[in-house]
Amino acid sequence: MSSILLSFALTFMAFTLVPCIYRLIKGPTLSDRVVALDAMAMVIVVILGVYSYVRDSVFFMDVALVLAIIAFVGTIAIAKYIDKGVVF
Amino acid sequence: MTTLITQTIAKVVVPLCVFLSISLLLTGHDQPGGGFIGGVMFATAISLLYISFGLDDSKKFFNPDWSLYFGFGLLLATAAGIGSIIAGYNLLRTDYTYLQLPLFGEVELSSAIVFDIGVYLVVIGGLLFIFKKMGED
Numbered sequence: 001m002s003s004i005l006l007s008f009a010l011t012f013m014a015f016t017l018v019p020c021i022y023r024l025i026k027g028p029t030l031s032d033r034v035v036a037l038d039a040m041a042m043v044i045v046v047i048l049g050v051y052s053y054v055r056d057s058v059f060f061m062d063v064a065l066v067l068a069i070i071a072f073v074g075t076i077a078i079a080k081y082i083d084k085g086v087v088f
Numbered sequence: 089m090t091t092l093i094t095q096t097i098a099k100v101v102v103p104l105c106v107f108l109s110i111s112l113l114l115t116g117h118d119q120p121g122g123g124f125i126g127g128v129m130f131a132t133a134i135s136l137l138y139i140s141f142g143l144d145d146s147k148k149f150f151n152p153d154w155s156l157y158f159g160f161g162l163l164l165a166t167a168a169g170i171g172s173i174i175a176g177y178n179l180l181r182t183d184y185t186y187l188q189l190p191l192f193g194e195v196e197l198s199s200a201i202v203f204d205i206g207v208y209l210v211v212i213g214g215l216l217f218i219f220k221k222m223g224e225d
Contacts, residue, residue, distance in 0.1 A: 059120045062112070066125060069105055073136045080090060080139055088135075088143040088223025 006054050013047050034078045041071035090140050098140035105133030109208075116204050117182075118196070123204035127211025134212075135219050143223040154217040161209025168203040 020043065023036035045064045052060035081087050109129035116122030138146050172181040184198040 062120050065108065066112075066129065069101075069108070069129065070132055072101075073132050073139070076094065076136065077139055083090075086223075088138050088219065 003054075006050060009050055010047065010054070013043055013050070016043050030078075030082060034075060034082075038071060038075045041067060045071075090142075094140045098136050102133045102137050105129055105136070109133065113204060113208050114201070117198045117200040123207030124211055126204075127208045127215070130208070130212045131215035131219070134216055138219065138223065143220070154213045154220060156213070157209045158213030158217060161206045161211075161213055163206075164209065165203050165206025168199070168206060171202075 017040055020036045020040040024033050024040070027033040027036060045068045048060045048064040048067070052058065052064070077087050106129075109126040112121035112129060113123060113126035116126065137150070169180045173179055175181075180203065182198060182200040182203075184196055184200075187195045187197050189195050
């Protein structure tokens with residue numbers, strides 16, 4: 001039962017990436033692409049958390065933590081670039 | 089300078105990132121992690137500080153010369169390789185032992201940690217030197 005639910009969750013989250021990729025390619029402005037990339041990174045973090053439970057290994061959690069922090073800082077950097085024109 | 093929300097979040101996130109980078113560095117020789125990703129996490133934390141508080145205001149209370157870190161890390165990583173030749177083994181040969189520490193129990197102490205600390209210092213020195221030089225232009 002649990003494995004069916006986890007397989008369904010992983011499949012559903014993998015299909016959730018498709019509209020993010022569509023907005024990333026099609027997006028009219030830079031802000032749309034940034035939001036799509038941030039949403040995609042968060043979905044990948046959740047996929048890694050579920051996959052860590054499926055494979056019964058804690059090592060995927062390190063990957064999820066590092067990816068979450070780098071996506072957060074990258075989003076803030078691009079947001080400041082759009083707002084002010086400089087990053088630092 | 090950015091908004092108050094970003095600065096408040098940065099004050100919470102930057103120490104956590106630094107602790108995560110040190111944790112990744114110390115577990116690196118037999119678990120996921122290591123000097124490179126630890127250095128990248130440290131550079132991410134300091135660049136978040138630079139982004140949220142601005143480079144000019146950050147330099148008033150925190151202004152190290154990052155190129156010195158690069159050079160010292162390269163020296164340390166080279167010394168870790170040459171030291172095993174001096175001791176009579178192959179290049180970059182490592183050894184490990186077990187220590188009994190109070191409050192931690194048995195801790196594995198490997199000599200590969202010296203090379204990892206060298207890589208860590210090279211990565212933070214190189215990345216933050218580039219960020220600071222690009223930000224000053």
